[in-house]
Amino acid sequence: xxxxxxxxxxxxxxxxxxxxxxxxxxxxxxxxxxxxxxxxxxxxxxxxxxxxxxxxxxxxxxxxxxxxxxxxxxxxxxxxxxxxxxxxxxxxxxxxxxxxxxxxxxxxxxxxxxxxxxxxxxxxxxxxxxxxxxxxxxxxxxxxxxxxxxxxxxxxxxxxxxxxxxxxxxxxxxx
Amino acid sequence: xxxxxxxxxxxxxxxxxxxxxxxxxxxxxxxxxxxxxxxxxxxxxxxxxxxxxxxxxxxxxxxxxxxxxxxxxxxxxxxxxxxxxxxxxxxxxxxxxxxxxxxxxxxxxxxxxxxxxxxxxxxxxxxxxxxxxxxxxxxxxxxxxxxxxxxxxxxxxxxxxxxxxxxxxxxxxxx
Numbered sequence: 001x002x003x004x005x006x007x008x009x010x011x012x013x014x015x016x017x018x019x020x021x022x023x024x025x026x027x028x029x030x031x032x033x034x035x036x037x038x039x040x041x042x043x044x045x046x047x048x049x050x051x052x053x054x055x056x057x058x059x060x061x062x063x064x065x066x067x068x069x070x071x072x073x074x075x076x077x078x079x080x081x082x083x084x085x086x087x088x089x090x091x092x093x094x095x096x097x098x099x100x101x102x103x104x105x106x107x108x109x110x111x112x113x114x115x116x117x118x119x120x121x122x123x124x125x126x127x128x129x130x131x132x133x134x135x136x137x138x139x140x141x142x143x144x145x146x147x148x149x150x151x152x153x154x155x156x157x158x159x160x161x162x163x164x165x166x167x168x169x170x171x172x173x174x175x
Numbered sequence: 176x177x178x179x180x181x182x183x184x185x186x187x188x189x190x191x192x193x194x195x196x197x198x199x200x201x202x203x204x205x206x207x208x209x210x211x212x213x214x215x216x217x218x219x220x221x222x223x224x225x226x227x228x229x230x231x232x233x234x235x236x237x238x239x240x241x242x243x244x245x246x247x248x249x250x251x252x253x254x255x256x257x258x259x260x261x262x263x264x265x266x267x268x269x270x271x272x273x274x275x276x277x278x279x280x281x282x283x284x285x286x287x288x289x290x291x292x293x294x295x296x297x298x299x300x301x302x303x304x305x306x307x308x309x310x311x312x313x314x315x316x317x318x319x320x321x322x323x324x325x326x327x328x329x330x331x332x333x334x335x336x337x338x339x340x341x342x343x344x345x346x347x348x349x350x
């Protein structure tokens with residue numbers, strides 16, 4: 001028998017954004033396993049409007065980290081999985097689908113013992129700069145990038161800028 | 176010890192869109208467990224720009240099923256979890272975050288033996304009609320609804336309108 005429902009629900013609840021990483025490389029096979037898992041996420045009309053580019057070299061990660069106000073963690077992550085969104089019509093549907101595949105990436109990473117954190121690249125000129133950095137195909141926008149790595153020691157000192165925790169079920173599931 | 180990485184990756188890959196359901200109710204406790212799990216999904220600046228409304232009565236499900244071109248499955252699902260998106264600025268970020276929580280809903284449902292399928296309600300006048308049907312709070316848009324239920328026998332006969340399967344890792348993870 002496989003894992004029980006309660007074990008699986010606990011696994012699904014567990015990931016938290018990881019922004020500090022240990023100095024340990026992420027195996028290419030692990031990144032491939034993450035993509036091989038996340039590709040099964042659903043998308044509108046099965047368009048799969050996503051592609052991935054793995055970035056490990058530090059200069060490129062460092063440049064990417066300056067292309068979004070909250071993207072600093074990309075500089076210190078041993079691996080960054082850039083998510084490309086198909087450009088064009090249906091932008092809202094596409095970004096919803098990108099969210100589905102990003103959550104699958106986060107969970108597959110967690111299954112492998114890896115922490116992750118999603119970064120949004122913006123505004124548009126920063127997305128264009130990222131497209132040049134990762135040599136993105138025409139028609140694909142690198143609006144998102146996910147840091148991957150083994151969790152490190154948080155810098156500590158002071159509370160996070162944004163409160164953690166989540167709303168309760170009673171606040172979320174409306175009568 | 177908990178489940179191993181390979182078991183967890185297999186679990187994450189497993190869910191497929193379920194559009195036909197057995198005539199068996201979904202326990203309210205299971206819906207609460209799904210929301211209690213999905214609420215841990217990440218969101219930009221931890222805004223949690225999502226709320227949920229559970230719809231089980233058939234007339235409302237039937238009306239919702241006519242508010243999107245691919246939403247027919249909502250009529251036959253014993254439970255429909257309507258996802259409300261926070262209206263206003265940052266629409267793209269919000270829909271990306273809704274995708275994250277929707278993937279978490281799909282996976283939590285699968286952990287409980289439930290099938291699911293995401294429906295998009297559109298165009299805008301249909302979203303407005305859905306808002307009236309579920310008595311949505313001002314500032315919250317019911318653009319998405321997820322069918323939940325125990326999988327039933329597919330109607331069979333003929334292949335699906337949209338090809339199944341997914342692109343390979345080589346097609347998705349670009350050099």
